[in-house]
Amino acid sequence: GDQVEQSPSALSLHEGTGSALRCNFTTTMRAVQWFRKNSRGSLINLFYLASGTKENGRLKSAFDSKERYSTLHIRDAQLEDSGTYFCAARNNNAGAKLTFGGGTRLTVRP
Amino acid sequence: EAAVTQSPRSKVAVTGGKVTLSCHQTNNHDYMYWYRQDTGHGLRLIHYSYVADSTEKGDIPDGYKASRPSQENFSLILELASLSQTAVYFCASSDLGVSNERLFFGHGTKLSVL
Numbered sequence: 001g002d003q004v005e006q007s008p009s010a011l012s013l014h015e016g017t018g019s020a021l022r023c024n025f026t027t028t029m030r031a032v033q034w035f036r037k038n039s040r041g042s043l044i045n046l047f048y049l050a051s052g053t054k055e056n057g058r059l060k061s062a063f064d065s066k067e068r069y070s071t072l073h074i075r076d077a078q079l080e081d082s083g084t085y086f087c088a089a090r091n092n093n094a095g096a097k098l099t100f101g102g103g104t105r106l107t108v109r110p
Numbered sequence: 111e112a113a114v115t116q117s118p119r120s121k122v123a124v125t126g127g128k129v130t131l132s133c134h135q136t137n138n139h140d141y142m143y144w145y146r147q148d149t150g151h152g153l154r155l156i157h158y159s160y161v162a163d164s165t166e167k168g169d170i171p172d173g174y175k176a177s178r179p180s181q182e183n184f185s186l187i188l189e190l191a192s193l194s195q196t197a198v199y200f201c202a203s204s205d206l207g208v209s210n211e212r213l214f215f216g217h218g219t220k221l222s223v224l
Contacts, residue, residue, distance in 0.1 A: 009212065035152055035153065038177075040155065040156060040168065040169050041132045041143065041155040041168055041169065042145070042152065042153060042155045043145065043152045043153035043155075044152045045151050045152035053178070059161045073167070083210075088215075090171075098198075098200070098217065098218055099213070099215075100202075100213065100214075101212065102212045102213070102214070102217040103212045103213055105212075
C-alpha cells in the first residue's frame with residue numbers, strides 16, 4: 001500500500017540554526033499536510049499543500065508530487081519549536097485516506 | 111509489518127443513532143489514540159489509552175466514549191451521534207515510553223451524520 005517515509009526520526013538543533021524534515025512517498029500523492037503535536041496530544045495543522053511551496057514565519061514547506069516528496073524547513077530554531085512533527089499525504093484516489101509518516105522528534109537546545 | 115486497521119472505512123449515520131468505530135493494531139503497542147480531523151484542519155485528540163481496560167480523555171472528549179478491551183483493540187463510541195460529529199476519524203498507536211512519540215496511524219474512517 002501507500003507509504004510515507006519520514007526522516008529523520010529524531011533531530012537535535014542548536015538555537016538559531018535550521019534544518020529540514022523530509023517525507024518521501026512511494027506513490028503519487030495529490031496533497032500533503034504537515035502537523036506538529038502539541039503537549040496535549042493533538043496534531044496542529046502547519047501546512048496544507050497541493051503543490052509548490054508555502055511559508056509561515058520561520059517554517060517553509062515544499063511539495064513535489066511528481067518527484068514524490070515534501071519537505072519542512074525550519075530556520076532560526078527556537079526552544080519552543082521542540083516537539084514532534086508529522087507529515088501526511090493524500091493519494092490520487094478519492095476518499096478520506098491519509099497516510100502518515102512516522103514523525104520527527106525535534107529537540108532544540110540552547 | 112506493523113499495522114493499524116480501522117473499520118469501517120466510511121459510515122453514514124443518522125442523528126441520535128449510535129456509532130461504533132473500531133481500531134485494531136498488530137504493533138504490540140501499549141498506547142492507542144483516537145483523533146478527529148475536520149476538513150483542512152489538524153487532528154484533535156479525543157481519547158487515548160495506555161493499557162487495556164483503561165481509557166483517558168484527550169482534548170475533545172465530549173460526546174464520545176472509548177473502550178480498550180484488549181491491547182490490540184480500541185473503539186470509539188458515539189452514543190447519540192450529532193451533525194457536528196461529521197468528520198474523519200483516525201486511530202493511532204505508539205510504543206510505551208514518554209520519549210517515543212512516533213505514531214502509527216490507520217487510514218481513517220469518514221463519518222457522515224445526517
